[in-house]
Amino acid sequence: MSTESVVATTPDETNGDAPAVDVTRLRVALTLTQLAALATVERSGPMRLGDLAAAEGIAPSTLTRLVTALEESGYVRRNADPSDARASTLVITSRGHDTLERLRTQTTLELAASMRLLTPAQRSALADALPVLERLAEVPATDSAGARA
Numbered sequence: 001m002s003t004e005s006v007v008a009t010t011p012d013e014t015n016g017d018a019p020a021v022d023v024t025r026l027r028v029a030l031t032l033t034q035l036a037a038l039a040t041v042e043r044s045g046p047m048r049l050g051d052l053a054a055a056e057g058i059a060p061s062t063l064t065r066l067v068t069a070l071e072e073s074g075y076v077r078r079n080a081d082p083s084d085a086r087a088s089t090l091v092i093t094s095r096g097h098d099t100l101e102r103l104r105t106q107t108t109l110e111l112a113a114s115m116r117l118l119t120p121a122q123r124s125a126l127a128d129a130l131p132v133l134e135r136l137a138e139v140p141a142t143d144s145a146g147a148r149a
Helices: 032-044 049-056 060-072 094-115 120-138
Strands: 005-009 020-022 027-031 076-081 084-092
Touching: 027 032, 032 049, 032 060, 032 084, 032 094, 049 060, 049 084, 060 076, 084 094
Parallel strands: 005 027
Antiparallel strands: 005 020, 076 084
């Protein structure tokens, strides 16, 4: 395995730049939005671009740029939609799947290492909180107006 590192980026609110946040040791430059979209395509299987935009709660023009970046990097591929010649579907490539798997493995290892630093009482408190945390993870995030964040 190489010593690459996946780097997730988030926009810097002060100047709009996207500083890198080192998430693992697998080197791939993806924004958090790109990672989320890639995971959605992996989870949902082949999907139309409009369905991905709706699932991610992003504008079609933003999605076009996002998908183009993922496609140019080899994480996804567009295929002609067999039911509509004007449309295309998006599928994850083996590179995209492998990248997500490496990211999940590494973050799981890092979380396990962090948990070993907790006291038994802290681990117990965390275990008691798991049902609530799992419920929160199932509920889509919304803003104050009720729109998906």
